[in-house]
């Protein structure tokens with residue numbers, strides 16, 4: 404299977420994360436455990452975004468900011484209105500406009516964390532600060548475990564987690580599926596407000612079935628009659644339908660294997676090959692100590708024979 408240059412960097416990033424010390428290795432193993440698929444796929448929450456219905460009204464962007472108490476990004480509009488260019492430390496959800504040079508083809512596209520079934524960020528984080536919840540598959544971030552190493556940023560194939568550079572006590576910012584709202588029995592703010600139901604909330608299995616029935620009912624409408632996220636990158640809990648190629652929308656072309664899966668292969672290779680120099684180092688240190696002890700013993704013997712005190 405082909406792995407692109409960008410993907411290769413993500414995988415190397417994961418490998419590097421795996422090589423961060425013994426404590427980190429222990430935590431990484433813990434993270435790998437958290438990366439197991441949730442027990443019952445029917446428990447996985449999801450959202451389905453249909454780009455052919457989205458009007459680009461940005462209601463979901465504002466609702467996301469409000470629900471997550473984010474300071475709106477108004478830099479581009481000179482402080483007048485919320486106008487983020489991309490996901491950033493103040494923006495967990497964005498609607499982008501994808502268009503060709505003469506704007507004869509265009510589409511809106513919603514971007515946020517994809518809540519991967521096998522998340523690269525979780526296996527990339529050496530300290531287990533990012534976790535996949537067993538109950539519903541949502542990927543959450545735990546401030547007390549995060550040291551700000553930013554391995555999650557390099558490990559994410561969708562370029563989602565953002566670091567709060569401007570904050571004295573920086574956080575990793577990404578969509579956490581409005582976990583606080585889910586816990587109160589509410590749906591995510593973005594799906595709740597969408598006036599056209601371009602983005603809807605539900606169980607992954609149900610939304611996958613819904614996406615497939617839309618494809619079946621309207622032959623030729625959707626690109627390749629395919630649901631992005633069903634298998635891409637190992638599968639995600641955010642699913643997409645589009646009339647235009649997913650790459651046109653800026654969604655990465657991933658294989659069916661997740662970055663986390665490749666990453667674990669790199670981990671095992673790194674551990675395997677790091678074990679050898681470490682063993683040689685221990686052997687060398689033992690040899691040096693043995694030679695030094697011998698030298699000390701010899702010097703003591705010579706000193707007692709000749710009565711000349713030892714020179715230090």
Ligand code: SF4
Nearest residue numbers: 516517519523524559
């Ligand atoms: S999209 Fe990135 S941040 Fe979100 S779960 Fe997947 S790897 Fe993690």
Ligand code: SF4
Nearest residue numbers: 467496578581591593
């Ligand atoms: S689920 Fe919540 S945090 Fe995520 S994009 Fe929607 S509103 Fe924002």
Ligand code: SF4
Nearest residue numbers: 457458460461463597
């Ligand atoms: S609220 Fe719905 S229609 Fe409006 S931009 Fe968001 S997804 Fe599109």
